Amino acid sequence: MDDFDLIVASFTTQYGLRIRDIKDMRWSEFKSLLIGLGPNTILGRIVSIRAEDDSEVLKNFTKDQQRIRNEYRLKKAKRPGNKKEAEKASEMFEKVFWEMAGLNTSELSRQ
Template sequence: MIEDYDLIVSSFQSQYGLRLSREIHKMSWTEFKQMLVGIDNKTALGRIIAIRAEDDKEVLKTFTKEQHRIRNEWKEKHAKVVAESISKQEMDTAMDGFKNAFLRMAGLGGD
């Protein structure tokens, strides 16, 4: 969210007419979250989120190089965050589960 701060500020201004630098201290966290969730795709943030979230292959074929760059950077960053959040123990447990499943599929037992 921090990396999107400028997009958030711009989008609040364009959609709600609010200057966050002046209004944020008057707003509760709940109100801020509700307004952020309500940002539409006509705002800068909404357009970027739509690009990042697009998975339709037909739509992706129409993307510009810049749209692909935005989407790919987001996907890579998200994958890295997910990978870093998984502990070694969780990874070992998951890998053991995969190993056992493949052994069972091959008729070799696996536990």
């Protein structure tokens, strides 16, 4: 399951929203809702696993939790630390969001 699937599931769980059905939500509202996702959503639980650094807690991780954490750390280590790359990724994510909402990406500049 990739992060987008986690976001979709978490929006449905917490807000009762189906992202693919949202047609007129602004990007800023989407980001606010994303930031507001709680720890009881699938994304919240995964983020907690990925971010854990307490050695005592890590000792008690299940094999699945260890796998989730290790996969994320490996993926993170391969990412470029370049601000331009991060901005490009953010723009791509925004484009995907708008396309899912059924809007042409040329409409982005008008939003």
